[in-house]
Amino acid sequence: MSLKTTLAQVASIQVGKAMAHTLPNGKEWVSAIGKQNVSGQVAVHAENMEGDEQADRRYHGGPHKAVCWYAGAHYPFWRETLHLELSHGAFGENITLSAATEEDFCIGDVLQVGTVIFQVSQPRFPCVKPGRLWNRPRMPHLMEETGFTGFYTRVQHTGVIEAGQSVVLLERPHPGWTIARANRIMHAEDSTLEEREGLRALEPLAPEWKRALSRRLQQREG
Secondary structure, eight states: OEEEEEEEEEEEEEEOOOEEEEOTTSOEEEESOOOEEEOSOEEEOSSSBTTOOOSOTTTSOSGGGSEEEEEGGGHHHHHHHHTOOOOTTTTSOSEEEESOOGGGOBTTOEEEETTEEEEEEEEOOOOSHHHHHTTOTTHHHHHHHHTOOOEEEEEEEOEEEOTTOEEEEEEOSSTTOBHHHHHHHHHOTTOOHHHHHHHHTOTTSOHHHHHHHHHHHHHHHO
């Protein structure tokens, strides 16, 4: 299905370099999750944005997870729940959206922002890094529980973007397979075999998610 619909605006753009952090127990860990807001035009490359890094390439970055997106609409919930004054980029996202959530994007959506063409590849797997950064160990569990995970995109055409620009939906090959639905299928115990197989069969879904779904299907069969 070919469209040209505005889904949201880019509320802000964040990038960050890998740096050392210290846990309350004194143990050091290295991550680029600490993102800083940038203004003006930002170049988007095939596997990241200008000025951005991924410290652990086993789990972050690469062509299927080039750019991380998060819903600005979730921030009031997190501020109240975590009792923290969180600003955009607190979840390590590169792009913070206004007025759109995981319910508004589908696997395989082709999006245009500025001169860049993106493709939605997978929901974000909540990891321990946000919990470590903000000293809230339950954050990954809460992200999974609420479905407020954010998502990743590939970069199909490089270029430049800027905060305030529209996120335009160009193509939606798999309507109904929203990021929110994919999260529920992956994490909910009552998701059906047909749902998991249907999600895994989506061609644009990133290999990481296909492998995780295969493991879950094998566990059920076992």
